[in-house]
Amino acid sequence: MEADFQYEPVRDAAGCQLAVTVLADRAHIRAEMREDAAAAGFRIRECCSLEEYAQGPLGALGDLVLVDCAEASADALALLSRLDMRGGKAGAQLVVSTTMGALDSVFGCFSMSAPQILVDPGRAERIIAIGRVLARVPNLRLREMGEEDRLMLLRLTEQVGQIAERLEQLSPGQREGGGAFRFESPAPAWRGEGEDYEVARDGSDRPRLPEAAVLRKLIKARQLRVRFLDAQLFADPAWDILLDLAAARAERQQVCVTSLCIAAGVPATTALRWIGQMVDADLLVRVSDPHDRRRAYIALADRTADALARYFAAVGATELAVV
Template identity: 70%
Template sequence: MQADFSYELVFDSAGFQLAITILADREPVGGQLREDAEAAGFRILECCSLDEFASGASGALGDLVLVDCAEADAAVVALLSRLDMRAGKSGAQIVVSTTMASLDAVFGCFAMSGAQILVDPCRAERVIAIGRVLAHVPNLRLRELAEEDRLMLLRLTEQVGKIAERLEGLSPGQREGGGAFRFESPTQTFAQQGEEYSASREKPPQLPAGDRIRRMIQARQLRARFFDAELFADPAWDILLDLAAAKSERRRVSVTSLCIAAGVPATTGLRWISQMVDAGLLVRIPDPHDRRRAHIALDDTTVDAMARYFEAIGVTAEELLAV
């Protein structure tokens, strides 16, 4: 049975039907996006290629912008950056489909709008992305679906739900009984100088050498030879380990590389990265040589937390790692 994803028409607070702009160079994908957008209750404001939109034939931007970008040359990157700026100012939401080869260039374009970026998505994943947008519109009702369609939607949304659940409530810095970081209070020693006392704290731990962290990563990956890899899927920790090793090696990490290190599908890895940036665990760093690109790194507080973790398990900058 063909799934019916149709919603009732969606309206804003003023009673106007929400509009959508669809930009796609691949005709089959553009056709699917149009069908799904209409089924979701949006009014099609524009449906054209990226080049046509960039030519200025239409200056309007919908409440939702769906973009299919398989290749990101200089002209496309410039257009995406403008869309990000316009959406960031207007409040429009953006969903971008791209390929693994173009991920770094596309990711670097979106810093203001909070765009959903999908990597080599299937049609169902695009529908789910539209559904996440509709989730913020009140009083919507999804038509009844067959049981197998319900199960399909449940599986597709499960990963997003897990990310939100595991990272819910995380915030930068320290919080009593919660938060992204939990630190023990540093001990203090006192040195007597005549009648005066000076308090000095222990030197904060440093990250171990990158190759030692890499050995931990390799040991984690080795489990997949003997067990189902999904049993040990922990993308957040794999991301932290990879970035810790890169920090120790003074090496920059691209988004594409980090998605691979996460050990999950690229779109899922990208969601984890975005959530961890929002939680203050990671930071987005513009490429100093190419402002259209961005790298991901550990926040300074996260570096300290990772160093304390390695010290707690006996892996320090001074000690050898025993695997």
């Protein structure tokens, strides 16, 4: 007998079926998102283009909001900012797909609603994102599924993600930042640390980060290895991310999400996963642009910068950079 993995209608505590708002300018993407949300058990509240939604009457937002924003136009970004505010206040869950070129602008629009942000995703990635939303619905039940079925579904979800990642690695444009990956915008409590990019000084003998030239030399030395050895043998995205942000901090430079993905030295999918994990661990923070509230950067948390300063002092980073 073939297993039935379809969800029953998703309902809230009062027994009302949860609704979804689908917004996408690309018709085929809009149709896919509508179909997948309906299959997951959501009632379609609204399904239209971003422009139609922006110009229409202000109606209630769905419990789930699926948005596809391929171009970072002024009107689109204004709408995303509105959705972020409304979603954050209403407790709606947002899944926003965009392109690599628009990532920085789209990312900067969200500070209240903590959406899942997908970049150039395939349909599988969108389905997985909806699945993550379903996982947060209390007391959700699947039809005719025992514990073994649940484990099988979990493994299947993981395998879909792994297959998508392998396909991305085969894509010619992946190294330039293409591919499908998820990046969750910071939760409302995720704070920026202003414009102070130096390790805090409290009058003690705490070490400071090395000069930017020393850090850049260490980064260059790491990058040179791929000329002589298999790059996969030395892939360490977390360390490359920390090094790049440490050098930027020493230079008092701000780092955008796309730039950090490139600095990680791995496919964008892997880089974004590591950035997300490091944000969750409070190693990295979001820094809002004081001149443009819709733009945000990534920086080291103060405690991370302090830990790196102590590490570089312990290993003698200046001497290492000379070697």
